[in-house]
Amino acid sequence: MSHNSQPAGTYAPVVMPFKADLSVDADRLIAHCRWLISQQCNLAIFGTNSEANSLSVDERIDLLDQVIEAGISPDVLMPGTGCCALNDTVKLSAHAAKHGCSGVLMLPPFYYKAVSDEGLYRAFAETIERVADDRLRVYLYHIPPIAQVGISLELIERLTKEYPHTVVGMKDSSGDWNNTKSVLDAFPEFDMFCGSESFLLDTMRNGGVGCISAIANIRPGAIQHLYENWQSGDADALQRELDDFRNILTAQPPIPSLKCTIAHYSNDADWNRLRPPLIELDEAQAKGLLNALDAYGFEMPGIIQKAA
């Protein structure tokens, strides 16, 4: 399983800024991408925390073009491309591969529930065959709490056997360490990202390659620090500290909490918008979150402040 710029380390599922009319805000998105890169964080653009499934396919195509035209290297990009419709997934995946993105994060088709592994195999296989691009690197996206449709060990085995150079890794957002561990044990060559930094140390100790975490949007440095020092004597303490911080941020709905945090620390209330069905924190929630962050001494080093 050799590929060019092999994804590893810390990825943020980049949160998506919207203008007042709820159209996508490419300028703020690019600015946030640049800040994340300055913190040694890679970009899982168009993930669950990006509200990617609240965007049209054309919006995602256009935004990826704009991000790359702005000078952001495809080496740090792992766009989400999995949709309910096969042809949408093909279109987004082909577009990402053509740009040379180092990987794509692919949800299974998620409308129908209790589908068979045979059906999911066909969905992924047909996508890969239709994209027909040697540059395509697929990371399977297992997130049963939201997609409901998951990725079984049998499915991974079949896909990696048939497409060993294409299906190269996975993000596990099950929240279930036993599942992550099973995949790491069964497929030692598979590149496993945990979906929460709370499993980062265990993932690294068991042969994983990093994490793709919501909280990397606001605190990438601390996560990357553990990633770089997971073999040090401090590692367990660093992990505990990440866990403590996570409790603050997940006390309220995470996606609006991330946006509220960025809005506050960049002095830019325009960040505080979500597309329905998601909604912003209410006043009490926002106050609770910001007070807790303040008490923690939270900072976003180098974040650009909007002029007052």
Add this chain to the structure above:
Amino acid sequence: MSHNSQPAGTYAPVVMPFKADLSVDADRLIAHCRWLISQQCNLAIFGTNSEANSLSVDERIDLLDQVIEAGISPDVLMPGTGCCALNDTVKLSAHAAKHGCSGVLMLPPFYYKAVSDEGLYRAFAETIERVADDRLRVYLYHIPPIAQVGISLELIERLTKEYPHTVVGMKDSSGDWNNTKSVLDAFPEFDMFCGSESFLLDTMRNGGVGCISAIANIRPGAIQHLYENWQSGDADALQRELDDFRNILTAQPPIPSLKCTIAHYSNDADWNRLRPPLIELDEAQAKGLLNALDAYGFEMPGIIQKAA
């Protein structure tokens, strides 16, 4: 709540034929629509049983254009238009309203789970405001077993209060009669369709207007017969007969079973294709289904046979 051609009676969520390359087969779709209309069945085109979420937005736009250009009246059409992305839902709903379709069947955005009623209210309200077409008639689509995201009584109340001429009815595919009954009781003016013909008689006796059922794809006449005779002395027997037939068809996965049935009774194996993640019945399943249908004396009166 007055509107022009008020939807009522039997609707089929029209199953979607695919060509060998899995592209949509407009000719077979239109032929099936014509057969359904010949059986006094209306068309809930682009429903769950239509694999609508396995189609791109552009495919749905193009197919609706072709169906209407083929001479099928918008009066009998209730296209499904609810997507995960607000702008996709707006695009499909505006297109259906512009064509004068008698209604649209609108799923809530279904990627994020455990979303708030406030978020869902905004999703529907924002769609209606953006479509901004007096001809739009929204039927809310409640199908928690698949979408997971459902429509609460509180949400119906708020939407019907704010948009009394637009949000006019609902399809309840919860499979839970208690839920259907609660909506019928709470909103007597709301046009309720049950999502399975097994609740048709109860729905009509409690003030509902009809059913939108998978099985109407292959046996519309019997369902419409109960609809037209629900106040007759035969009604309970007719309902029991529909229930017996339903048990045959739902012994295997329903969508491939419908396609297998149409393929067999029209002598046209091209009907036997599904887009992944759904798959066709295997040989044993197909044999079991067709034997059971044969033993039942099943017919599709007037269905066009492909030349042998």
